[in-house]
Amino acid sequence: MEISCPIDEQYASEISALLKPPPPPHLVQEYYDQLLESRQCHSIRVKQEGEFGKGVYANADFKEGELLLRDEMLFGCQHSSNKIDCLVCSFCFCFIGSIELQIGRRLYFQDVGVHPHHGCGAETFSGISNNHQGSDSSNGEDIPYGESYDNMETCGPSSKAEIIPLPKEIVQSLMNGELKLPCSEKFYLPSVVPCSGGCKEAYYCSKQCAEADWSSFHSLLCTGERSEASSREVLVQFIKHANETNDIFLLAAKAISFTILRYRKLKAARLSQRASLNISNSCDLSLLMEAWRPISVGHKKRWWECVALPEDVASSDEAAFRMQIKDLAFTSLQLLRAAIFDRECALLFSLEIYGHIIGMFELNNLDLVVASPVEDYFLYIDDRPSSEKEEAEKVTRPILDALRDEYAVICEGSAFFPLQSCMNHSCRPNAKAFKRDEDRDGRATIIAQIPIRCGDEVTISYIDEDLTFEERQAALADYGFICRCSKCQEEET
Numbered sequence: 001m002e003i004s005c006p007i008d009e010q011y012a013s014e015i016s017a018l019l020k021p022p023p024p025p026h027l028v029q030e031y032y033d034q035l036l037e038s039r040q041c042h043s044i045r046v047k048q049e050g051e052f053g054k055g056v057y058a059n060a061d062f063k064e065g066e067l068l069l070r071d072e073m074l075f076g077c078q079h080s081s082n083k084i085d086c087l088v089c090s091f092c093f094c095f096i097g098s099i100e101l102q103i104g105r106r107l108y109f110q111d112v113g114v115h116p117h118h119g120c121g122a123e124t125f126s127g128i129s130n131n132h133q134g135s136d137s138s139n140g141e142d143i144p145y146g147e148s149y150d151n152m153e154t155c156g157p158s159s160k161a162e163i164i165p166l167p168k169e170i171v172q173s174l175m176n177g178e179l180k181l182p183c184s185e186k187f188y189l190p191s192v193v194p195c196s197g198g199c200k201e202a203y204y205c206s207k208q209c210a211e212a213d214w215s216s217f218h219s220l221l222c223t224g225e226r227s228e229a230s231s232r233e234v235l236v237q238f239i240k241h242a243n244e245t246n247d248i249f250l251l252a253a254k255a256i257s258f259t260i261l262r263y264r265k266l267k268a269a270r271l272s273q274r275a276s277l278n279i280s281n282s283c284d285l286s287l288l289m290e291a292w293r294p295i296s297v298g299h300k301k302r303w304w305e306c307v308a309l310p311e312d313v314a315s316s317d318e319a320a321f322r323m324q325i326k327d328l329a330f331t332s333l334q335l336l337r338a339a340i341f342d343r344e345c346a347l348l349f350s351l352e353i354y355g356h357i358i359g360m361f362e363l364n365n366l367d368l369v370v371a372s373p374v375e376d377y378f379l380y381i382d383d384r385p386s387s388e389k390e391e392a393e394k395v396t397r398p399i400l401d402a403l404r405d406e407y408a409v410i411c412e413g414s415a416f417f418p419l420q421s422c423m424n425h426s427c428r429p430n431a432k433a434f435k436r437d438e439d440r441d442g443r444a445t446i447i448a449q450i451p452i453r454c455g456d457e458v459t460i461s462y463i464d465e466d467l468t469f470e471e472r473q474a475a476l477a478d479y480g481f482i483c484r485c486s487k488c489q490e491e492e493t
């Protein structure tokens, strides 16, 4: 049965204006020039030309290992299962709180039986979380920067019998700051700023990050009492659905929220300019097009058309599979629409638009990775001269035993990086994504892998370039192209 979205029918011509492929080249060029200018980045440029459309080119010579670009994400989110391992700023994704809080929080969740890793076959935490939090507050304990646990699984303590747990009081005193670990002051983390909307789900490294997130995305997606969502209850359902199915929907919600909030800002600016008396409540399509620009330069295909066919789906079942994916997107969209609908931006809630936004993430989705300061901390202790180390380990050894190999879990998520996503693939790339020691937030870092000359195209590999020719071509088919790089041309015959 064909899915029919009423908004698609009602706004057919406006939607096709928004999705017109491709946007005029001068607007695409203007967008990237402004983006590079706003970041004071003059050593690369984006050119809209050549066989593959957009590409990134060096504007200077680069030595091997030299930094090419630190790209700020347009949209990003931490995987929900990663949230119990790492407490990070919801805007810039740097670790926050303190080493003690990071460790205490991790041990607390371990203790109450929440594990981020799947496979223990237990129920979701949603039913248990309320009970537990209830008993917690009656005990007068702090609830540690909690999250929605819907995507996390619980295991009985028996399955983790090999872990030597720490006494509850120690875990509590790590979380509330009473217990200071030796040398932890060398690993200073910014203190936690909670979301001013009251959701107890978003935390920040600073007021600036909190305000930037609120005005760019979160005011519409916050589940707290100051949220501007039209239904917080449905918003919670939307988030739960995304956590249970595909967290790419959370990125899509951010993109829609971002566009609505940008549209409102553009409209307010225009109204104040003109001091107009006849304020219109209808959609201004030209403003919406402008608000939509960051996505208009990136989208290509609908999600259900570009998502790679999983290996366990026979090609004869492809049509049914794609219909199922479309159906899933529609379910998600209906929840999002009921949660944050905006009449003037109604067309953003059409299945066509939603499909294109998710498709853009599917084809360009990049990993968000931030190294853990907790790992650095334990390595530092391990590196101390023997007498100092012995003294420190009296405190840290039992903690390490309780954490086991989970002491080094990094922050993980997905993000869309507007400049990195313009870089074309090569199986013999001249650049790579590589986080250096100083790169401790959600930004993407691209460095030169070999010397790059001014004017050269900058390429990265989307896949493991050490695979065989056939394996590479198969992997790249998921990105929708056949690679004709120099390595592939050599190996083809």
Ligand SMILES: [Zn+2]
Binding pocket: 089, 090, 091, 092, 093, 094, 204, 205, 206, 209
């Ligand atoms: Zn931050």
Ligand SMILES: [Zn+2]
Binding pocket: 195, 196, 197, 198, 199, 200, 201, 202, 218, 221, 222, 223, 224
């Ligand atoms: Zn919030």
Ligand SMILES: [Zn+2]
Binding pocket: 426, 427, 428, 472, 483, 484, 485, 486, 487, 488
């Ligand atoms: Zn190739």
